[in-house]
Amino acid sequence: MRGVVLHATRDIRVEDREDPTIKEPTDAIIRVTAACVCGSDLWPYRGTDEVKEPSPMGHEYVGVVEEIGPEVKELKVGDFVVGSFFASDNTCEICQAGYQSRCVHAQPVGAEGTQAQKARIPLADGTLVATPGQPDEDLIPSLLAASDVLGTGWFAAVAAEAGPGKTVAVVGDGAVGLLGILAAKQLGAERIIAMSRHADRQALAKEFGATDIVEERGDDGVAKIKELTDGLGAHSVIEAVGTQESMMQAIRATRPGGHVGYVGVSHDVELPGLELFFSGVHLHGGPAPVRRFLPELIQLIWDREIDPGKVFDLTLPLEQAAEAYQAMDERRAIKAMLTI
Numbered sequence: 001m002r003g004v005v006l007h008a009t010r011d012i013r014v015e016d017r018e019d020p021t022i023k024e025p026t027d028a029i030i031r032v033t034a035a036c037v038c039g040s041d042l043w044p045y046r047g048t049d050e051v052k053e054p055s056p057m058g059h060e061y062v063g064v065v066e067e068i069g070p071e072v073k074e075l076k077v078g079d080f081v082v083g084s085f086f087a088s089d090n091t092c093e094i095c096q097a098g099y100q101s102r103c104v105h106a107q108p109v110g111a112e113g114t115q116a117q118k119a120r121i122p123l124a125d126g127t128l129v130a131t132p133g134q135p136d137e138d139l140i141p142s143l144l145a146a147s148d149v150l151g152t153g154w155f156a157a158v159a160a161e162a163g164p165g166k167t168v169a170v171v172g173d174g175a176v177g178l179l180g181i182l183a184a185k186q187l188g189a190e191r192i193i194a195m196s197r198h199a200d201r202q203a204l205a206k207e208f209g210a211t212d213i214v215e216e217r218g219d220d221g222v223a224k225i226k227e228l229t230d231g232l233g234a235h236s237v238i239e240a241v242g243t244q245e246s247m248m249q250a251i252r253a254t255r256p257g258g259h260v261g262y263v264g265v266s267h268d269v270e271l272p273g274l275e276l277f278f279s280g281v282h283l284h285g286g287p288a289p290v291r292r293f294l295p296e297l298i299q300l301i302w303d304r305e306i307d308p309g310k311v312f313d314l315t316l317p318l319e320q321a322a323e324a325y326q327a328m329d330e331r332r333a334i335k336a337m338l339t340i
């Protein structure tokens with residue numbers, strides 16, 4: 001099969017790779033219909049995360065079940081499925097509490113890469129959710145978004161306790177931040193402030209439900225959020241970047257007693273203890289338990305109540321993956337979809 005491999009910083013190649021095979025009785029092999037490039041794929045691409053050996057890429061996927069192991073009971077060959085970037089049994093205490101990304105048997109799906117024609121999905125019954133039928137072509141981008149960026153933005157909004165009567169601020173205008181806006185809107189937030197300085201992203205933020213735009217960042221951005229909230233700060237803040245600056249911007253933009261939902265993969269973030277102590281904010285985040293939300297998100301997409309697929313502003317065939325990475329790296333694209 002063909003698959004995407006990162007060889008070194010900014011060296012993406014599409015090459016022939018071994019077809020995946022069933023290794024564990026709980027595995028499924030899927031024929032990938034569409035995959036995409038994640039903001040977190042850019043960390044190794046840019047060299048922020050060291051590339052020690054050629055690495056298969058990708059952890060977002062939708063596809064059709066092609067083969068199942070003998071212990072897979074819920075899924076059948078031919079099902080169209082959406083899954084998360086962490087495989088989970090969905091039965092342990094941690095999963096039952098809704099934290100499938102930290103399942104006691106959690107395994108990253110990305111290890112073998114989903115930017116490929118086929119992928120092996122461990123713990124298939126606990127990881128994959130079948131759609132109600134074969135989806136119409138135009139639903140595929142939204143279903144693909146559910147696999148990570150929508151599920152992650154949704155978790156961030158839930159962790160930040162976005163809801164009726166709340167003012168929600170969103171730090172980060174990548175796909176996750178933008179879909180955090182969509183989630184906050186669905187959860188009933190009264191006011192949603194998008195922090196973005198890019199016209200195209202501001203437009204999409206508004207389409208997804210943002211009521212205000214703040215272009216300033218860092219302490220200036222915090223001052224602006226305070227100005228918009230009678231000096232108090234937002235009730236709920238979504239952090240969708242993962243840097244020291246964005247994390248502090250999120251904490252400082254939150255009012256005492258408010259909630260920060262942080263989902264940007266943390267890179268060298270160090271929190272000052274005394275400032276945190278006096279901030280009086282709740283912090284909750286981590287790798288999103290996307291699996292918790294998948295049944296609900298798939299239904300909302302199926303019923304055409306939400307259209308998160310709009311975050312894909314570039315669609316390319318798998319063979320042109322290098323261009324997809326480059327476009328996202330240069331911020332020419334918000335999010336690139338790869339069709340297979």
Ligand SMILES: [Zn+2]
Pocket residue numbers: 088089090091092093094095096100102103104105106
């Ligand atoms: Zn579990």
